[in-house]
Amino acid sequence: MNQSFDFEVLNSKVVPMGKCNVFEGSWIHDDSYPLYDASQCPFAERGFNCIANGRRDRGYTKWRWKPKNCDVPRFDARRILEQLxxxxxxxxxDSLxxxxxxxxxxxxxxxxxDKKSVYEIKGNRITKQIRFLGVRFSTFDLRIDFYRSVFLVKPGPAPKHSPQRIKTTLRLDKIDDISHEWIDSDVLIFNSGHWWTRTKLFDMGWYFQVGSSVKLGMTINSAYNTALHTWASWVENSVNTNRTRVFFRTFESSHWSGKNHNACKVTRNPWKRSNGKERSHISDMINRVVRNMSVPVRVxxxxPMSSYRSDGHVGTWSDNPSVPDCSHWCLPGVPDMWNEILFSYLLPKLM
Structure with missing residues (x-):
């Protein structure tokens, strides 16, 4: 797999499809969706298969993203497989x-x-904690891999003589140890954001480290920004962007509500307004860091498009209905549109 990928050469600014910004638009009802049946796809994990978990309304599967000034090409699986x-x-x-x-x-x-020609490389059952999952499309000599790296940077033990509350540190100046396994790829898509919260860090005894110094006073926003710069430096110095097309997906809007943002109300239809969720400080940092990179990376x-989709979340239709979920998305659903947009960049000849 050492041939070059004949894709469009991209710059690091968010100016998709010529003069059209594909991320400015609205969701329109389309009865030709969804594009697949999750019950026929063994790789859609049960926790995201809302219909299998009892969701009766299927309206959330019938929405297509329509940019203001252009159209996202419809996903043509066979032609894309040939291109891949x-x-x-x-x-x-992370899990998103x-x-x-x-x-x-x-x-x-x-x-x-031949559906049997598609199989999980190591025979693993898809779980939330596993570090690597890979699926092979043997007829096309194609691999689609996932690496779990929720922070992108390296977790490590707390230095000796650290305060007792420090159980683990995030080495903000070091990329995750498994990063060497990402390099030999033709398309590389990153995301990180949902784990950068107090409950998943400080409350669990996770603090930040740069060099040999633990940064007890460092804010989460500052730490995330530092980690992004470490990631950017790694891409610039380790990834052959003449071969590998690199993407970073921004923060996907959650729709928790209530005073403590612990209530989860899944609506039947998308919101008509974004209600302030079209902006995210995490997404702003991603855009800013990528804009200043010296190699081509696409954001x-x-x-913004996810902010309207209060109807697309798992809610109580998961494999653990006692714990409502307004962060993850049902499949089929919103993430399918992310992939349609992804391939509108990768395969412009299909437009």
Whole structure:
């Protein structure tokens, strides 16, 4: 898999499809959606298959994103599989990245005649904690991989003589140890953001470290910005961007509500207004860091489009209905559109 990928050469600014910004638009009802049946896709994990978990309304599967001044090409699985022949696509990030990975596999499987020719490389059952998942489309010599790296930078033990409350540190100046496995890819899609919260860091005894110094007073925003610069430096120095097309997907809007943002109300239809969720400080930092990189990286700025989709979340239709979920997305659903947009960049000849 050492041939070059004949894709469009991209710059690092968010100016998709010529003069059209594909991320400015609205959701329109389209009865031709969804593009696949999750019950026919063994790689859609049960926790995201809302219909299998009892959701009766299927309206959330019938929405298509329509940019103001152009159209996103409809996903043509067979033609895309042919274009991806002999390639390796890698997703890196948290569970939202895993959802997009599953979505892409399910979309591509609609173009495969022999479903048994698509299989999990290591025979692993898809779980929330596993560090690597890979699916091979053997007829096309194609791999679609997922690496779980929720922070992108390296977790490590607390230095000796650290305060007792420090259980683990995030080495903000070091990329994750598994990063060497990402390099040999033709398409590389990152995301990180949902784990950068007090409850998942400080409350669990995770603090930040740069060099040998633990930064007890460092804010989460500052730490995230530092980690992004470490990631950017790694891409600039380690990834051959003449071969590998690099993307970073921005923060996907959650729709928690209530005073403590612990209530989860999944609506039947998308919101008509974004209600302030079209902006995210995490997404702003991603855009700013990528804009200043010296190599071509494309931002998939999905924050605004995701902000309307209060209807697309898992809610109580998961494999654990006692814990409502207004962060993750049902499959089929919103992540399918991220992949349609992704391939509108990768395969301009299909437009």
């Amino acid at each position: 022949r002999g390639k390796r696509v890698v997703f890196v990030g 990245s895993r959802t997009q990975w599953e979505s892409l596999i399910c979309l591509l499987m609609t173009g495969v005649e 998939l700025h999905v924050t």
